[in-house]
Amino acid sequence: MRLSTKGRYAVTAMMDLAIHDRKGPVTLADISNCQDISLSYLEQLFAKLRKNGLVKGVRGPGGGYRLAKPRSDISIAQIICAVDEKVDATMCSGEENCQKGERCLTHELWMGLSKRIYDFLDSISLEDFLSRPAIQEIIERQDGRRVPARSDGNTMAWADE
Amino acid sequence: MRLSTKGRYAVTAMMDLAIHDRKGPVTLADISNCQDISLSYLEQLFAKLRKNGLVKGVRGPGGGYRLAKPRSDISIAQIICAVDEKVDATMCSGEENCQKGERCLTHELWMGLSKRIYDFLDSISLEDFLSRPAIQEIIERQDGRRVPARSDGNTMAWADE
DNA sequence: CAGTAGCCGAGTAAATCAGTCAAGTATTAT
DNA sequence: ATAATACTTGACTGATTTACTCGGCTACTG
Secondary structure (H helix, E strand, O other): OOEOHHHHHHHHHHHHHHHHHHHOOEOHHHHHHHHOOOHHHHHHHHHHHHHOOOEEEEOOOOOEEEEOOOHHHOEHHHHHHHHHOOOOOOOOOOOOOOEOOEOOHHHHHHHHHHHHHHHHHHOOEHHHHHOOHHHHHHHHHHHOOOOOOHHHOOOOOOOOO | OOEOHHHHHHHHHHHHHHHHHHHOOEOHHHHHHHHOOOHHHHHHHHHHHHHOOOEEEEOOOOOEEEEOOOHHHOEHHHHHHHHHOOOOOOOOOOOOOOEOOEOOHHHHHHHHHHHHHHHHHHOOEHHHHHOOHHHHHHHHHHHOOOOOOHHHOOOOOOOOO
């Protein structure tokens, strides 16, 4: 399992989505604004998240993305694996011929290690993180930056151009 | 903290070093043979490991590398951080102005997450891994591939050229 | 049917990875 | 001392990944 900034972007976006999921679909444009992630990059990430059954796309006006499962059923590990697509940690891809036909030191070492990291990340759900008080504060502050309520009639999407 | 193949190479090499450290300095050429890692790449990794006080270089004939500390005092986390050099997980590098002067969601999220991963990896020492039975087997098998005992008088360094 | 918003693919600059090559310098055995 | 050993340093490279843009398409809603 690889742990890179790519995974962080995905987790952050999923957090944002989880926070606002109750009020209906969330647009990528909103997430892009709030979390400062490029819209097109988000599209790529969400394409993978969708293929892995973590989110559902809702098309048309008023559409956006929704979580495909309850917050508590989505772990950090699932998100990272979805965008990294290379779950495999060993270079011998599961076979044990990595070193001249035999199992290498790395095999035992990294298999065990990455399994434990995976288990750890898999034990943390979106729900777990959202319930932390420090997170709650940030959520409230960021809400100010969000596009005003949709039913308001004026989305102001064009306003700053 | 980043988790990539680079870190794995470093950990594997350190494992190999830890295994044979008792018999005196270990050459990078030996590690290169046993673990199938490019010699020049090992040189780069060990330069960083040395700067971070994890290994000591011993020059001259019969030289090589030694652990700078007891096996039990070297954690997986230390090794990975040494070669990745970017311990920092947030993009705002510890400052909290990542998002237009304020703290971003990522900040809380990833700081907590990467701290827990770090703590986890930091709780595993080289000693811990070496004591595992499955590892012991591999060590014994790999020893056959090693350059014959040094005091033998015939290093055969030129033999296969 | 017009507009919103997801969907898809090609393309790209920059960074990182994994490795090579070449020229050193320090140490030790003889 | 001198040669051999072995670490040290730096420049350089191809491949891959990251993060991102652009352009066009499709499905859906009001």
